[in-house]
Amino acid sequence: MADGCRKWEEMEADCLVAVFSKLALDDLAVSVLFVCRSWSAAARDPLCWRVLNFRSLNFMPWSKFARRFTDQNSVTRFSFAGFMKLAVRRSGGLAAELRLPELGSMEDLILASNECPRLRTLALPKLTSENEAQIPNLIPKWENLNHLQFESKPSNFSQLASAISRNCKHFKELTIPCSSIKKEDAAAIVTYLPMLTSLNLSRSFLSKVELMAVLEGCRELERLNASDCVGFEAEDKEVIRKGCRIRVLEVEGSKVEEDGGYETDECDDRYVDVI
Numbered sequence: 001m002a003d004g005c006r007k008w009e010e011m012e013a014d015c016l017v018a019v020f021s022k023l024a025l026d027d028l029a030v031s032v033l034f035v036c037r038s039w040s041a042a043a044r045d046p047l048c049w050r051v052l053n054f055r056s057l058n059f060m061p062w063s064k065f066a067r068r069f070t071d072q073n074s075v076t077r078f079s080f081a082g083f084m085k086l087a088v089r090r091s092g093g094l095a096a097e098l099r100l101p102e103l104g105s106m107e108d109l110i111l112a113s114n115e116c117p118r119l120r121t122l123a124l125p126k127l128t129s130e131n132e133a134q135i136p137n138l139i140p141k142w143e144n145l146n147h148l149q150f151e152s153k154p155s156n157f158s159q160l161a162s163a164i165s166r167n168c169k170h171f172k173e174l175t176i177p178c179s180s181i182k183k184e185d186a187a188a189i190v191t192y193l194p195m196l197t198s199l200n201l202s203r204s205f206l207s208k209v210e211l212m213a214v215l216e217g218c219r220e221l222e223r224l225n226a227s228d229c230v231g232f233e234a235e236d237k238e239v240i241r242k243g244c245r246i247r248v249l250e251v252e253g254s255k256v257e258e259d260g261g262y263e264t265d266e267c268d269d270r271y272v273d274v275i
Helices: 013-020 025-030 037-043 064-073 080-091 106-115 135-141 157-167 183-192 208-217 237-242
Strands: 051-053 097-099 121-123 147-149 173-175 198-200 223-225 248-250
Touching: 013 037, 025 064, 025 080, 051 080, 080 106, 106 135, 135 157, 157 183, 183 208, 208 237
Parallel strands: 051 097, 097 121, 121 147, 147 173, 173 198, 198 223, 223 248
Antiparallel strands: none
């Protein structure tokens, strides 16, 4: 160019990949791919698809994203399963983060277990008890797993915690909000996951006894979110004293009891996605 400036399409491929790796999936799938050949080639690099956050998109067939995707790729029928297969394939086995949307199925999770062996962060949709029973069998395929997030506590939590302990040596963060944390659950956390550095139990039924057991047994905790829980007082001096060693202790909004009771593992309608 006359002014000495280079065109975007003439940037080094590695630079383009570094920029595109910061983009969301919709930008990768329906925007930069269709700008020019150099951008298209860079956007197909597996390094651009290491973060598979499907929760940021609307996969309904009538959504703007779905319409653009079908128009640009000459697809007659859009489906989340089809798009996930495309994204997983483009990740080339390098995906480090996977966040499945509410409509994600067990088939999608099995696909991820086979094609994404390097996952470090996994956020699961709400699963049936039958599907939850399959998760411990998939855990060994993610030996690098560091953070696992549920919508609420799985019915086989103790078995799951045991599988993580045996197979995921780098596991440090667990999110299980909107749950009923019972004695056996606290025992499973302390027994199998004492190495946790971050634990999110927010908006759960969590008695002071179980909370104190976790505080005592997980000595490496750097962050504990027990906010808006039912079962202990946020201002309880013993809780505050026991948790003073933790860098971030969140207990705001927690109280001993609530009108109508709180004896369920299901998320209350007042609560929304924690991500």
